Amino acid sequence: MTELRLYNTMTQQKEPFRPRTAGKADIYVCGPTPYAPSHIGHARCYVIYDTLVRYLRHRGLTVSYVRNVTDVDDKIIKRANEGEEKATDVAERYFASFLADMDALGCLRPDVQPKVSDHIPEIVALIESLIAKGAAYELDGDVYFAVKAFPGYGKLSGRKIEDLRAGARVERDERKRDPVDFALWKAAKPGEPQWSSPWGPGRPGWHIECSAMALKYLGNGFDLHGGGLDLVFPHHENEIAQSEAASGVPFCATWMHNGFIETNKAKMSKSTGDFFTISAALKHVEPEALRFFFHTVHYRSPLNFEWTTDDDGKTTGFPSIEDAERRLEYLYATKQRLADIEDTRLVDGPGSADIEALRKRVEEAMADDLNTAEVLAALADLGKLANDLADRAERKKGGVPKASVIAARRLFETIGQLLGVLGDSPAAMLGRIQARRLARSGVDRAWIESKIEARKTARSEKRFADADAIRDELLARDVELKDSPQGTTWRLR
RNA sequence: GGCGCCGUAGCCAAGUGGUAAGGCAGAGGUCUGCAAAACCUUUAUUCACCGGUUCGAAUCCGGUCGGCGCCUCCA
Incomplete structure (x- = not known):
């Protein structure tokens, strides 16, 4: 068998993929933060990792695929407060819709889908061990990771701490020992989900949950960690810092990152509203079409995604x-x-x-x-x-x-x-495509069939000019005819 | 300001040292009453531009121009 080579963000080159245990592959992929409907960028990301998992299994490997759910998060809390809803309800609702989208896209379910809210004890324990090792410190109920305490900081993203400090966009918090230190634990504010901890009530910071859950389910030195390109820094860099500062050994062997969906040559971004949901796209085409489209481009390259709109701004198509x-x-x-x-x-x-x-x-x-x-x-x-x-x-x-x-x-x-395509029966797939196009065009099925019948009569009487006129009439409504020994079939373009 | 990616035909897109995959669109053909579908043939002496290395470069090195991403929430 040809040796599998994967691009490793850590070394910036393709390397042989050699799992720590022969015949197994232990994989962790950063999952969704469910606070809004999933968009086609999520679709691409998880189709890519689904394809990886399918392929590894095809090669005979036993894959453990862990994909977390970040159900404790600032954006979820914000959303909940806006709608006067409980944060857990917001997270549950959008996670359910995420799973529905993934199922529609034919993504196999991960073996484990751990939630942050179910792993607070593991997170607290990890933070405690970091404090014990001098890699983290408490400040008024918050806990911060001391970046300086981890010499390897920046090794994944190729950044230098000095450059980060110099960056104008680093959040200044005068209490922190170093501007680049980041939160492991956030003291509770009114109206926020909270758990008790040695530092008082609060909730985990953004990055610590992935370290805690990856270590719980896969252990130190697991085989592959994946996610979107934008997670390289700071998320994955910080995961490495937390995990390795605590354990003293390598966290993960291979780091895989997928490229972005772009619209009009610019990154899709939730903040600008310039994105499209999976469910909206799936109203226009079969899920497999979306999968197929993703596969036309290498997973690390950007993928341009366009849609057309009418004068009212209503989406008319996805060419x-x-x-x-x-x-x-x-x-x-x-x-x-x-x-x-x-x-x-x-x-x-x-x-x-x-x-x-x-x-x-x-x-x-x-x-x-x-x-x-x-x-x-x-x-x-x-x-x-x-x-x-x-x-x-x-x-x-x-x-x-x-x-x-x-x-x-x-x-x-x-x-x-x-x-993950071509698995359906042709009749079912082609039938669905035709039904959708029929509904969209407003052409009546019975009308088409009556026209075909009339044409059949004309043909049998050798009135070919009449027969051709009927075909042209159908073609004007995008109905294409196909004659065969078994009869005439039609297709909507 | 720091780090990184990309620029291949009308469009999309593989290819990272050995003489330009594939798809869409276009042209011609076979089949067909005519079509459609399918198949066949055809469409880049050339890979943004300029230098360099090499027997040999789309591929490596330097520079120029253009596009994009990360450094802030993000897949």
């Missing part, structure tokens, strides 16, 4: 994922044709060496830092080979190599499992 959905139609139709090849058309003998070459190409592409764009290139070639086999089977002349048909079906299956 790029609509293109992806059309591509999916082709692939599902191909899958169907491959399945429809009758056994009587198959002959023994050597299959095409091309298909085995494609399988190798797919394996090597995935092993090379999850190069899904290359996998899609191989899939395109497989589609052509498969359609060619189907064409030959339909021509009723000469045999079709059984070995090739079987190999093509299997490779379709493998690629589909790796990328």
Whole structure:
């Protein structure tokens, strides 16, 4: 098997991925802070890590996939206070919608989804050990991490403490020993969730929860930690500082970060409102189309996502994922044709060496830092080979190599499992796409069918001009006809 | 100000030292009453620009221009 190489943010290069325990992979991914509907940036992120997990399992590894839920957080509290709601209710509501989105996108559930609110004792214990080691200090019920106490600070993000101190954007708090020190524990304020602690009532700071939960479920030196590129600093840098200051040993071996979704060449940002929710996008296209679209670009690259609006600012479409959905139609139709090849058309003998070459190409592409764009290139070639086999089977002349048909079906299956697409039945998928387009265009199904019937009559009477006029009439409403020996079918463009 | 990424055809996008994958769009063809679908052929002497290293550079080095990210909540 080709050795898997992953880009490690820590070393800034691709490295062989060698888990600490052979045959296992222990992974922690920073999960959502549920305070608003999830957007397509979340979708991309978690589809990427889902693809990683699927691929590792494909390689035969036993994966422990931990993805936390940060259900104690400033933004949740703010949201709760705005709506006069309990913070826990806000977190629970948005976490449920997050899970629904992830399920729709075909993301496998993580093995563990720990919540911050369930791990306060672990967090408190970790903070206590940091204080005991002189790496943290208390101030009026707050506890801060002493960055100076951890010599490796900045090793992940390539930052120097002096540069951070000089940065104009570091929050100044005169009580802190050093402006770069960050909060591990925040003293309770009125109207906030709080837990008792050795430093009085309060709640965890932002970064400590991931250290505590990753260490609890995976232990020191686990294999891979993932998240969005923006988490490199300060979040992951601080996780390393907290964890390693406490343990004295490396926290995690490989750091993986995904690139951002951009709109109009600029990062999507919740603060500017310039983002789109997963559920809104899924009203326009199949979830698999979104997945397919993500796979067209390498996971570390930025991905531009556009949508069109009418004069009222109402969203009218998502050109790029609509293109992806059309591509999916082709692939599902191909899958169907491959399945429809009758056994009587198959002959023994050597299959095409091309298909085995494609399988190798797919394996090597995935092993090379999850190069899904290359996998899609191989899939395109497989589609052509498969359609060619189907064409030959339909021509009723000469045999079709059984070995090739079987190999093509299997490779379709493998690629589909790796990328999390093409797993549905073609009839179901194509039917849903058609129903959605029908609803959107307002064209009546019965009208289409009556027109087809009229055309059939015209054709049988050789009135081809009339038949063509009907087809043009349908085409004007984006209804495409396809004649075959089994009759006429239609498709909405 | 500090750190980092990117610039490949009309559009999207792989490729990080050995002579430019793939998709969309375009052109021609096979098939078809005509179409559609499918398949075949075709579309970058060239990888922002200028120098350098090398037998050889889209790939390495230096510089210029352009775009973007992080340093503040963020996936």
